[in-house]
Amino acid sequence: xxxxxxxxxxxxxxxxxxxxxxxxxxxxxxxxxxxxxxxxxxxxxxxxxxxxxxxxxxxxxxxxxxxxxxxxxxxxxxxxxxxxxxxxxxxxxxxxxxxxxxxxxxxxxxxxxxxxxxxxxxxxxxxxxxxxxxxxxxxxxxxxxxxxxxxxxxxxxxxxxxxxxxxxxxxxxxxxxxxxxxxxxxxxxxxxxxxxxxxxxxxxxxxxxxxxxxxxxxxxxxxxxxxxxxxxxxxxxxxxxxxxxxxxxxxxxxxxxxxxxxxxxxxxxxxxxxxxxxxxxxxx
Numbered sequence: 001x002x003x004x005x006x007x008x009x010x011x012x013x014x015x016x017x018x019x020x021x022x023x024x025x026x027x028x029x030x031x032x033x034x035x036x037x038x039x040x041x042x043x044x045x046x047x048x049x050x051x052x053x054x055x056x057x058x059x060x061x062x063x064x065x066x067x068x069x070x071x072x073x074x075x076x077x078x079x080x081x082x083x084x085x086x087x088x089x090x091x092x093x094x095x096x097x098x099x100x101x102x103x104x105x106x107x108x109x110x111x112x113x114x115x116x117x118x119x120x121x122x123x124x125x126x127x128x129x130x131x132x133x134x135x136x137x138x139x140x141x142x143x144x145x146x147x148x149x150x151x152x153x154x155x156x157x158x159x160x161x162x163x164x165x166x167x168x169x170x171x172x173x174x175x176x177x178x179x180x181x182x183x184x185x186x187x188x189x190x191x192x193x194x195x196x197x198x199x200x201x202x203x204x205x206x207x208x209x210x211x212x213x214x215x216x217x218x219x220x221x222x223x224x225x226x227x228x229x230x231x232x233x234x235x236x237x238x239x240x241x242x243x244x245x246x247x248x249x250x251x252x253x254x255x256x257x258x259x260x261x262x263x264x265x266x267x268x269x270x271x272x273x274x275x276x277x278x279x280x281x282x283x284x
Contacts, residue, residue: 019129020085024075026125027092032116045116046095053098055143062095082133083176086146089126093144096122138171147175152260159267161199166191173256182245185252186223192259193218199266206265214262217255222248 025031030039043062050062059065066072071091077084096119130137135146150171157167169188178184196203196214203211218224220237228241240248 014132016082016085017080023088042117049102052102054101093126147172156260156263189223196262202266203262206269214258221251
């Protein structure tokens with residue numbers, strides 16, 4: 001039986017809650033000594049420099065920025081899961097990037113004050129955590145996010161079959177901010193369906209069962225057609241219409257995995273032809 005992610009982390013002896021609490025402490029605990037009688041937190045220092053961050057928009061304080069974008073962290077989050085850890089890692093990492101940018105210029109011709117945060121140490125700590133939990137770093141609109149490592153998704157994203165504007169979405173499909181977003185996941189699947197449709201004959205040659213199942217999913221899971229409107233007699237599927245959002249999302253995710261496999265199978269046709277030539281030469 002396939003193990004879920006929590007079981008994999010448990011087997012690897014990684015305590016994601018402990019890692020979260022350590023990073024939380026690095027951000028909020030007053031551990032930076034600025035004088036004999038005064039200690040500040042990394043968050044205090046980020047707040048002091050925030051007005052110079054390139055991504056602040058019109059926000060005049062880090063607290064206003066957090067409220068606007070709903071960045072709120074607790075030492076002991078309710079219903080804790082790995083998404084809490086990833087969100088905190090992304091927040092600290094990108095805030096540090098903004099902090100570093102103030103080292104060059106604070107704006108308005110004001111010289112930057114000496115840095116009080118050991119940025120490199122924080123970045124290395126986050127990198128170690130991300131590596132341990134099997135995630136990787138990628139970028140979205142010049143900001144860093146962390147996503148699950150997926151060799152299949154990476155291989156397909158690098159394929160010549162996939163346009164650049166879709167490559168990032170393939171890698172970030174399982175990012176926690178995509179969870180529950182059926183519209184965005186459906187949009188990715190529609191783009192994949194279009195690509196695979198153009199190579200359908202190749203997929204049929206490589207794996208006929210996969211080709212049949214995949215296009216059944218495209219056409220009957222409310223992806224390419226409206227399968228949930230009873231007025232559309234030719235397309236309506238009562239079973240699909242009665243699915244909960246979470247159940248439908250599960251099948252979207254399974255369809256996504258089949259798409260990755262299909263594109264790898266299609267690419268492998270050329271590789272197989274070359275390998276057959278190699279075998280023929282070896283066996284002469």
